[in-house]
Amino acid sequence: MAGIVKPPPDERRILIVGLGLIGGSLAAALRVSGYGRHAGRHHNDDAGDPGPAKHILACDPDASEIARGIEMGLIDGGDTRLEALVEGVSLVVLAVPVLAMEAVMAQLAACLDRAAPDVVVTDVGSTKVAIRQAVVAAFGRMPTNLVLGHPIAGSEKSGVAASDAGLYAHHKVILTPEDDTDPTATARVRALWEACGAEVLEMGVARHDQVLARTSHLPHLLAFSLVDTLARQDERLEIFRYAAGGFRDFTRIAGSDPVMWRDIFIANRDAVLAALDDFEAGVERLRGAVERGDSDAMLAIFDRASHARHYFESLLNQTSYQAEYQMQQHGKLRYRVSPGGGVTGRIRVPGDKSISHRSIMLGALAEGVTEIKGFLEGEDSLATLQAFREMGVAIEGPHQGRVTVHGVGLHGLKAPSGSLYVGNAGTAMRLFAGLLAGQAFDTELIGDASLTKRPMNRVAEPLRAMGAAIDTAEGGRPPLHIHGGRPLKGITYNMPMASAQVKSCLLLAGLYAEGETRVREPAPTRDHTERMLQGFGYAVHREGDTCWLQGGGRLAAAPIDVPSDISSATFFLVAAAITPGADLVLEHVGINPTRIGAINILTLMGADLRLENAHEVGGEPVADLHIRYAPLKGIDIPVSQVPLAIDEFPALFIAAANAEGTTRLRGAEELRVKESDRLQAMANGLATLGVKHVLHQDGIDIVGRSSGPGGESARYGGGRIDSLGDHRIAMAFTIAALRAGDEIIIDDCANVATSFPGFIDLARRVGMILEEQQEVS
Numbered sequence: 141m142a143g144i145v146k147p148p149p150d151e152r153r154i155l156i157v158g159l160g161l162i163g164g165s166l167a168a169a170l171r172v173s174g175y176g177r178h179a180g181r182h183h184n185d186d187a188g189d190p191g192p193a194k195h196i197l198a199c200d201p202d203a204s205e206i207a208r209g210i211e212m213g214l215i216d217g218g219d220t221r222l223e224a225l226v227e228g229v230s231l232v233v234l235a236v237p238v239l240a241m242e243a244v245m246a247q248l249a250a251c252l253d254r255a256a257p258d259v260v261v262t263d264v265g266s267t268k269v270a271i272r273q274a275v276v277a278a279f280g281r282m283p284t285n286l287v288l289g290h291p292i293a294g295s296e297k298s299g300v301a302a303s304d305a306g307l308y309a310h311h312k313v314i315l316t317p318e319d320d321t322d323p324t325a326t327a328r329v330r331a332l333w334e335a336c337g338a339e340v341l342e343m344g345v346a347r348h349d350q351v352l353a354r355t356s357h358l359p360h361l362l363a364f365s366l367v368d369t370l371a372r373q374d375e376r377l378e379i380f381r382y383a384a385g386g387f388r389d390f391t392r393i394a395g396s397d398p399v400m401w402r403d404i405f406i407a408n409r410d411a412v413l414a415a416l417d418d419f420e421a422g423v424e425r426l427r428g429a430v431e432r433g434d435s436d437a438m439l440a441i442f443d444r445a446s447h448a449r450h451y452f453e454s455l456l457n458q459t460s461y462q463a464e465y466q467m468q469q470h471g472k473l474r475y476r477v478s479p480g481g482g483v484t485g486r487i488r489v490p491g492d493k494s495i496s497h498r499s500i501m502l503g504a505l506a507e508g509v510t511e512i513k514g515f516l517e518g519e520d521s522l523a524t525l526q527a528f529r530e531m532g533v534a535i536e537g538p539h540q541g542r543v544t545v546h547g548v549g550l551h552g553l554k555a556p557s558g559s560l561y562v563g564n565a566g567t568a569m570r571l572f573a574g575l576l577a578g579q580a581f582d583t584e585l586i587g588d589a590s591l592t593k594r595p596m597n598r599v600a601e602p603l604r605a606m607g608a609a610i611d612t613a614e615g616g617r618p619p620l621h622i623h624g625g626r627p628l629k630g631i632t633y634n635m636p637m638a639s640a641q642v643k644s645c646l647l648l649a650g651l652y653a654e655g656e657t658r659v660r661e662p663a664p665t666r667d668h669t670e671r672m673l674q675g676f677g678y679a680v681h682r683e684g685d686t687c688w689l690q691g692g693g694r695l696a697a698a699p700i701d702v703p704s705d706i707s708s709a710t711f712f713l714v715a716a717a718i719t720p721g722a723d724l725v726l727e728h729v730g731i732n733p734t735r736i737g738a739i740n741i742l743t744l745m746g747a748d749l750r751l752e753n754a755h756e757v758g759g760e761p762v763a764d765l766h767i768r769y770a771p772l773k774g775i776d777i778p779v780s781q782v783p784l785a786i787d788e789f790p791a792l793f794i795a796a797a798n799a800e801g802t803t804r805l806r807g808a809e810e811l812r813v814k815e816s817d818r819l820q821a822m823a824n825g826l827a828t829l830g831v832k833h834v835l836h837q838d839g840i841d842i843v844g845r846s847s848g849p850g851g852e853s854a855r856y857g858g859g860r861i862d863s864l865g866d867h868r869i870a871m872a873f874t875i876a877a878l879r880a881g882d883e884i885i886i887d888d889c890a891n892v893a894t895s896f897p898g899f900i901d902l903a904r905r906v907g908m909i910l911e912e913q914q915e916v917s
């Protein structure tokens with residue numbers, strides 16, 4: 141990952157063709173990495189035999205640039221003629237403007253035989269499709285030793301004099317190897333950039349150009365255009381005297397090298413035009429809102445943009461690439477957790493995911509303004525928030541858990557312009573299905589790869605019975621196409637499984653249905669929807685196992701205080717329960733009776749767990765959970781607790797692995813259709829750690845290790861675990877490391893951000909030893 145100092149590249153001689161800002165900065169960064177005779181502050185081969193001198197050479201049509209480069213100590217020599225420099229070179233980096241690439245490539249093809257036999261060629265061009273064409277024109281094909289690349293870094297300055305050794309540090313470099321590119325060549329180009337402190341990613345050439353058209357080329361085009369337009373309108377350039385910070389920030393890049401940018405727009409014409417079309421449509425929408433004085437529309441656009449900007453910034457660690465990349469290369473984050481560590485302190489875990497989804501949904505459908513605090517700023521609930529913005533709801537925030545929803549009433553949503561993306565969240569897709577079935581317009585609900593595998597017939601079938609028209613993909617999987625404008629009728633539905641999502645979906649559809657919608661649940665499930673509807677002044681009745689409501693009412697906005705998520709808290713409850721010496725308080729956790737299965741189960745296992753400071757906030761009970769280490773024993777988990785602890789089982793299995801005797805779970809087949817097959821995923825991980833278990837179709841038996849006096853010794857081994865992209869599997873094995881004999885490495889952890897942003901920081905805060913790594917293989 142960027143930031144970790146890497147050794148200088150193992151190249152005999154590097155030739156940089158084109159000694160401007162980009163090429164010069166590469167040379168400067170290589171020098172700082174310790175490459176060549178001007179070895180700087182880092183390693184290199186100063187210990188032992190230094191070997192033959194490593195040189196950086198440069199070719200540039202401007203001899204004075206070469207002289208400057210030598211004077212600055214960036215290069216060891218250079219020439220204006222390429223053929224005079226290739227001899228013995230092992231790596232060639234083409235850093236010339238995009239349109240000069242074809243001619244340079246042809247010259248290179250003619251003299252490359254003089255280079256070292258294992259020579260590797262790469263480039264730094266900002267567009268890739270056109271450069272690939274130039275390569276094919278020059279070489280007749282893509283040579284297997286040629287790896288196209290693009291460092292996402294630059295400056296409005298140009299020329300070798302502006303070289304900056306830090307230009308690539310913490311920046312992304314995209315490589316676009318072909319299927320038949322020599323992997324050693326790719327690895328060597330990767331090593332070159334990593335030595336400069338960059339983080340290297342890979343993608344296809346076409347994808348690269350589309351992404352860059354939007355994230356780089358379009359903003360440059362707009363900056364050039366704005367400055368030019370204003371300058372023309374004001375021949376004496378008077379206006380710039382009064383220009384403030386906004387103008388400066390927006391237009392800085394209009395000072396960039398004109399020739400380079402002309403080349404880029406010629407080379408990436410089609411992708412830029414497509415991006416420009418989208419942009420023009422957006423400006424047109426905003427223009428309309430300004431013209432009409434439509435304050436809601438303006439607020440919706442500005443809020444969406446402002447939120448997206450902040451969201452990306454926090455998500456992307458101040459770089460503009462990771463989101464795109466992580467969306468493409470789902471789950472490249474890895475946790476490395478050292479064995480042992482402590483669990484002490486007082487912490488507050490983020491807001492409840494189930495309640496956060498519902499707060500946005502009901503707030504949007506209510507009349508009036510709903511103020512939410514404690515909202516979970518995780519990717520799942522943010523996706524729900526974003527989906528309502530796409531349907532025209534003005535939403536301010538989130539700012540530190542505070543969100544203001546300007547409700548539009550049950551019939552005020554507008555048709556979104558595209559599909560609604562709900563990320564990783566089964567809850568969102570199923571609840572949305574119910575409320576969208578009642579709208580006048582058509583919608584399509586899509587999700588990520590994990591959600592796309594999950595069953596949706598459990599909601600599509602009863603909704604169809606109410607009169608909805610819903611299409612699913614094969615096997616009842618997402619996407620869901622929901623046809624609007626269908627009158628809905630209340631039904632009485634006997635749920636075949638204990639699912640709060642199905643119940644909530646039908647109650648939300650019931651708001652739009654004629655008559656009564658009744659849902660019977662085979663076992664109690666979380667009742668946040670019922671509680672919140674009541675809080676918004678909508679009558680929901682319950683008798684025994686059945687709840688119902690009458691369609692055609694109204695929701696009145698009401699403040700919502702989201703408690704901390706007991707599902708997130710459970711990871712720390714288990715962490716403390718299994719760690720000798722642990723003493724931890726989890727503040728303000730929701731203890732709704734339909735959610736406290738984990739508390740009940742841990743207590744049955746012998747955990748020293750107390751509820752303190754219990755009170756109610758906005759219709760939901762909360763308490764501080766105080767837990768201290770106590771030896772656990774295996775139990776038969778009561779079936780009645782299963783729906784009340786459904787999301788907590790991955791963590792509870794780790795408690796079981798640390799309990800004396802066997803813990804048995806049955807009646808939990810629903811675990812097989814969560815973000816992963818959680819029974820299988822946990823069984824695989826437990827097997828890796830060496831924990832004995834027997835897997836059943838609807839549960840598992842886990843044989844815990846006896847602790848012996850003092851209980852300090854390791855309970856199982858370490859190893860490498862695949863979380864299968866499931867946030868709860870990733871977090872469960874993280875806490876398992878507290879009692880492991882060796883390090884636990886967990887792959888595919890990016891989705892922890894769906895439910896528990898900041899998990900790693902909190903884990904560290906209580907005393908665990910762990911780090912996040914970006915997989916670069």
Ligand SMILES: O=C(O)C1=C[C@@H](OP(=O)(O)O)[C@@H](O)[C@H](O)C1
Nearest residue numbers: 494567638639640641642786787
């Ligand atoms: O309604 C909800 O908010 C949820 C219900 C549960 O799913 P099921 O309804 O599928 O049991 C749970 O697993 C999920 O994390 C959240």
Ligand SMILES: C=C(OP(=O)(O)O)C(=O)O
Nearest residue numbers: 564565566567568787814
């Ligand atoms: C199952 C879960 O969520 P969802 O169904 O919303 O994806 C969960 O968070 O564990």
